Amino acid sequence: MQKDMLVFAAKKLMKVVFTVWVVTTLIFFLIRLMPSNPIERYIQNLVVQYGMTYEEASSRASSLFALDLEASLFVQYIDYLSSAVRLDFGTSFLSPGVQVTQIIAARLPWTLFTVGMGLVLSFIIGIVLGALAAYRRESWYEPLISGTSSFLSAVPDFLIAIFLILLFGVFTWGGRGSIIPIFQLRGTYGPGVTPGWNAPFIRSVIGHGFVPILTYFFSQIGIWVLLMKGSTSGCLNSDYAQIARARGLRPAKILKSYIGRNAMLPIATEFAMRLGFIIGGSLIIEQLFVYQGLGLELLNATSNRDYPLMQAIFLVMTIAIVLSNLFAELLYGVLDPRIRHGGGKQDG
Amino acid sequence: MSPDDWILDIQNLFIDYRTKRGNLHAVHDASLRIRPGESVAVIGESGCGKTTLAASIVKMLPLNADIRSGSITYKPRKGKSVSIHSSSEQTMRTLRWSEIVMMFQASQSSFNPVTKIYTQFLDTARAHRMKLTSQQVLKRSRELLELVYLNGDAVLNSYPHELSGGMKQRTLIALSLLLDPQLIILDEPTTALDLITQKRILLLLNSLRKSHNFSMIFITHDLGIVTQLADRVVTMYAGAVVEDSPSSEFFADPKHPYSVGLLRAIPKLNAAFEHLYSIPGSTPDLVRRIDGCLFSPRCEHSHDRCLREVPQLRSVGGHRLAACHLYEEVTV
Numbered sequence: 222m223q224k225d226m227l228v229f230a231a232k233k234l235m236k237v238v239f240t241v242w243v244v245t246t247l248i249f250f251l252i253r254l255m256p257s258n259p260i261e262r263y264i265q266n267l268v269v270q271y272g273m274t275y276e277e278a279s280s281r282a283s284s285l286f287a288l289d290l291e292a293s294l295f296v297q298y299i300d301y302l303s304s305a306v307r308l309d310f311g312t313s314f315l316s317p318g319v320q321v322t323q324i325i326a327a328r329l330p331w332t333l334f335t336v337g338m339g340l341v342l343s344f345i346i347g348i349v350l351g352a353l354a355a356y357r358r359e360s361w362y363e364p365l366i367s368g369t370s371s372f373l374s375a376v377p378d379f380l381i382a383i384f385l386i387l388l389f390g391v392f393t394w395g396g397r398g399s400i401i402p403i404f405q406l407r408g409t410y411g412p413g414v415t416p417g418w419n420a421p422f423i424r425s426v427i428g429h430g431f432v433p434i435l436t437y438f439f440s441q442i443g444i445w446v447l448l449m450k451g452s453t454s455g456c457l458n459s460d461y462a463q464i465a466r467a468r469g470l471r472p473a474k475i476l477k478s479y480i481g482r483n484a485m486l487p488i489a490t491e492f493a494m495r496l497g498f499i500i501g502g503s504l505i506i507e508q509l510f511v512y513q514g515l516g517l518e519l520l521n522a523t524s525n526r527d528y529p530l531m532q533a534i535f536l537v538m539t540i541a542i543v544l545s546n547l548f549a550e551l552l553y554g555v556l557d558p559r560i561r562h563g564g565g566k567q568d569g
Numbered sequence: 570m571s572p573d574d575w576i577l578d579i580q581n582l583f584i585d586y587r588t589k590r591g592n593l594h595a596v597h598d599a600s601l602r603i604r605p606g607e608s609v610a611v612i613g614e615s616g617c618g619k620t621t622l623a624a625s626i627v628k629m630l631p632l633n634a635d636i637r638s639g640s641i642t643y644k645p646r647k648g649k650s651v652s653i654h655s656s657s658e659q660t661m662r663t664l665r666w667s668e669i670v671m672m673f674q675a676s677q678s679s680f681n682p683v684t685k686i687y688t689q690f691l692d693t694a695r696a697h698r699m700k701l702t703s704q705q706v707l708k709r710s711r712e713l714l715e716l717v718y719l720n721g722d723a724v725l726n727s728y729p730h731e732l733s734g735g736m737k738q739r740t741l742i743a744l745s746l747l748l749d750p751q752l753i754i755l756d757e758p759t760t761a762l763d764l765i766t767q768k769r770i771l772l773l774l775n776s777l778r779k780s781h782n783f784s785m786i787f788i789t790h791d792l793g794i795v796t797q798l799a800d801r802v803v804t805m806y807a808g809a810v811v812e813d814s815p816s817s818e819f820f821a822d823p824k825h826p827y828s829v830g831l832l833r834a835i836p837k838l839n840a841a842f843e844h845l846y847s848i849p850g851s852t853p854d855l856v857r858r859i860d861g862c863l864f865s866p867r868c869e870h871s872h873d874r875c876l877r878e879v880p881q882l883r884s885v886g887g888h889r890l891a892a893c894h895l896y897e898e899v900t901v
Contacts, residue, residue, distance in 0.1 A: 359632070464679040467627060467672070468744075469665035470696045478692070479681050486683075558683060558728045 233550075237543050244539040245305065245532075249298055252528055260314070301532070310533040315525050321533045324518065329500070329537070331409045332507070332514030335430050336499040339437020344492055347445025352481060354446065355453035366446060374443030379505045382436040386509070389432055405429055407511040433510050437503075441495075448491060452484040459483070486557055490549045497545030501538040575644065576751055576784055577603040577626065577669075582639035582654075584621055584630065584808075590856045595621040595634070597808035597858070600882060603752065608778060608785040610799035610816070612792065612831065614852055618808040619788045620674070623754050626786075627671040628653060628661045643669065646751055667697045667748040672741060674756045679741050680729035687725035690744060697748055706747075713743040717773060735766040742774065746781055755787040759794070771798050792835055796820060804828045807853050807863040810882055813890040824891035826868045862894070870895055 260282050267278035292300070304311065310321035354366040373381075390403040405411070410425040456462060457480055465475045503516035511517070515534060522530040554560050584596035596618040603609060611619050624630050626641060641653040645668055651660065665671070672679075680689055690710040691703055699706060711721030717739040724732065724740055732740060738759070745753055758774075759767040775798055778785055789795060795802055795816065802819040804812040804827060812825040823829045830848035850867035853859065862868070865875040874894050882892040 460673065460678040461681045463629070463673055464741075465681070465692075467629060467665055467670070468693045468696065469662050469667060470692060471662070474692065474696065478684070482683055483681070556683070559730045 233547060237547055240543050241536070241539055244543075245302070245536055246298070248532055248535045248539075249301055250294075252531055253294065255526065305532075305536065310536075311529040313522075313527055313530050315522070315527045315530070321529045324530060325515065325533060325537060328513060328515045328518045331512065332500060332503050332516060334426075335433045335512065335514065336437055336503050338430070338434045340441060340492075340495060340499060342434070343438045343442040344445055347442045348449040348485070348488060350442075351446040351449025352453050352476070352484065355450045355457060355484075356476060356480075358454075367450065370443040370446035370450075372443070373439055374447060376440075378436060378440035379509060381439045382433075382506050382509045385432050385436055385439075401428065401432065406432055409513050429512070433506060433512055436506055445488070448488055449484065452487055453480060456480045456484045486553070489556055490553050493549035493552050494545055496548070497542035500541045575602045575604050577601075577644070578640075578642045579622070579626075580640045580642075582622070582625065582641065583637040584618070584625055585635050585637050586621075586631070587633045587635070588856065593855045594858060595808055595855060596625070597855075598879075599639075599805070599808065599810050601803060601810055601813070603784050603786060605751075606778070606782055606784055607800050608775070608787070608798055609801045609803055610795040611786060611788045611803045611805060612790070612795060613805035615790075616852055616855075617805045619805055620756055621808075622805070623671065623756055623786065623788055626653065626752075626754060627665050627669050628656065628658075629665075629671065643752075663697065666693060666745070666750065668751055670745040670750045670753040672745065672753070672755045672758060674760065677734055677737060677761050678729075680737065682729050684728075685725070686727055686729065686732075686740060690725070690747060693744060693747055699748070710743070710747065713746050714740065716746075716777070717743045719743070734762055735770065738762060738766075738770055739773070742770070742777070746777065749781070750783055752784045752786070755785065757788055757790070759791075767794070768797075774798070792831070804831065807855060807858075809863070809892065810890075811864070811892045813882070815888055818887070818889060824885050824889060825864075825893050826870055827864050830867075 264275065264278040264282050267273050267281065268275055271278075273281070308322065313319050313321055313324060316324075350366050350370075354363050354370075357363055386406055389401045390399050390406045393399055405428045408429055410416070410422060410429055414422045414425045416422055459480075461483075462475060462479050465479045466472075470479075500515055503514055504520055505516075506512070507514045507516040508520055515537070519531065519534045521527070522534065579599060579601040582596055582599045583594065585592040586595050587593075599618065599622055601609075601622075611622070613619055621630065621634065625636060626643075630636075636654050639654065643651045643653055643664070645651065651664065653661070653664075656664075680686065687707060687710065691706055694701065694706040701709070707725065710725060714721040714724050719736060719739055724736065729737060755774075759770055762770065771794060774785065777783075785798075787794075787798065799816045802812075802814055802816050803810055804825060806825075806827050812819070812823065812828045814824065814828075819828065820832065823832055827848070830846075833846045834848060836845055848867055853863045853866070859866075861874075861876040861878060862871070862880050865871040868875065872895070878894070880892045880894045882890050885891045
């Protein structure tokens with residue numbers, strides 16, 4: 222039993238490592254297939270502006286970026302892999318001398334905060350509303366919940382963001398100005414505050430994060446409501462729910478332990494898988510709010526061909542998604558005994 | 570047991586389903602009385618209202634069903650009679666499983682798939698405020714499981730998917746005895762099981778009925794089960810009870826033409842396949858009901874009176890009831 226578990230865990234881990242390696246390799250070569258090379262551009266710049274020879278300029282660039290430009294793509298690849306294993310992603314091209322890991326460490330928390338909050342809030346409220354819509358099929362508010370959810374799930378997230386910017390930051394309400402000052406809709410926190418556990422900073426962070434979080438909330442809640450409603454409706458008509466009622470169990474008990482518990486099975490997996498997309502799922506929204514998270518950083522890195530930074534951000538995203546998939550798989554095993562045991566019928 | 574002693578009395582029950590075409594009269598003037606310790610089989614074609622009638626006894630009808638008129642009265646072992654047709658959901662909840670057990674069709678998935686069997690025994694005990702500790706409930710559950718020839722500990726600690734179909738069925742029977750009910754209703758109890766398991770389950774139920782002193786109503790299409798298990802046979806047609814006879818007399822001498830047809834439709838071992846009998850015509854429209862006897866279009870004995878007047882259920886000798894204008898002409 223113990224040995225089985227170890228073999229199982231080792232297999233899973235091998236799969237994770239393999240997946241990450243494949244994706245990393247793909248990213249490395251794809252990025253280098255992109256047209257326009259930033260170092261080439263830098264060298265050209267030196268040649269034109271300072272009248273250096275090409276050799277002089279390229280040796281200068283090489284020392285600045287700690288790169289051997291003569292090396293073949295394959296050597297660069299091996300180099301990249303071996304340093305990536307040591308979590309050394311090199312320095313950024315765009316801001317020379319700054320470690321890529323440093324940049325990611327500075328940006329990642331903001332994305333985790335806003336997208337994570339949006340996901341968790343929409344999940345909790347979504348499943349409650351979804352269960353309610355399924356359980357109270359005959360009520361007047363059921364079409365309201367389902368209709369709004371279908372609508373929200375169909376609207377692209379950037380449209381929701383634009384609408385919220387207009388609603389909170391642009392429209393003036395009876396001459397009293399907008400609800401949130403427009404400058405607060407940009408960036409992660411205001412200019413006058415010092416980061417740390419102080420009230421003005423926290424207030425500023427919440428003020429700036431509020432509308433992005435609301436955007437993530439509205440762009441995802443529809444899906445959760447519809448998923449939970451579908452899943453709950455299926456369980457409501459199940460034989461075990463009917464027998465539970467015939468057994469005289471209290472409605473609250475049936476809803477919680479019999480219907481809710483089973484309806485949550487597919488939803489919990491979906492939630493675990495979406496955790497992985499927290500990091501990557503924010504490009505356009507962060508750009509709209511000029512919110513300095515990882516998504517915006519990736520966008521900048523891509524438009525400026527900052528290879529080391531791009532590679533590192535892609536790698537972080539990949540690892541997050543692969544790990545969340547693994548988590549989803551393990552979670553399903555914990556929640557559903559039928560998967561944990563893998564069959565094994567006794568004879569009747 | 571005197572014939573006037575009863576635990577459940579259904580009188581002139583009418584149940585409608587609201588459908589797009591209009592009201593579907595699923596149960597139409599059905600009357601039935603269950604005596605203590607008795608086993609009653611309800612037979613009839615699909616859609617004749619058997620399941621609706623059974624579900625109405627525990628008031629677990631679908632949302633679009635209404636009890637239009639009639640009465641369902643239940644007499645508990647202790648205490649006053651209960652008018653089920655006018656009881657609140659709260660009253661019904663306490664009555665369900667502790668007094669009347671309803672086992673719906675497809676009991677292959679009657680257990681919550683994500684919790685172990687013992688949780689589901691405890692849930693049931695707690696819902697009815699059994700004055701026992703968890704340990705005592707589990708001890709009783711083990712005893713009941715052993716009564717149905719299962720390993721109590723092993724089953725209690727299993728998940729439903731770890732049990733075979735027959736084991737699940739027997740576990741459900743053990744669970745149904747937990748609160749010592751007076752009436753157990755089974756809707757097609759054995760359709761999902763193989764023939765050998767079916768037979769074992771039925772023999773088990775019959776012996777438990779005697780040892781635990783409960784009455785049983787079971788709905789079935791399988792007349793083979795009926796001969797083994799039933800004291801009395803109730804035939805339903807188009808929502809109404811058309812015949813109500815003691816089992817042995819029913820098989821020897823069915824009174825209603827529809828009962829005769831049903832018995833003739835049983836395949837005989839020595840008959841060729843081509844000679845398989847079926848009652849001519851098809852089941853009537855329950856939304857737009859015709860005047861007179863609903864069986865008359867399919868009945869070889871039908872005459873003028875059948876087209877005008879609905880026959881009432883009345884005594885046709887002994888403890889037998891039938892709803893037919895010319896029952897005396899009917900023979901096998």
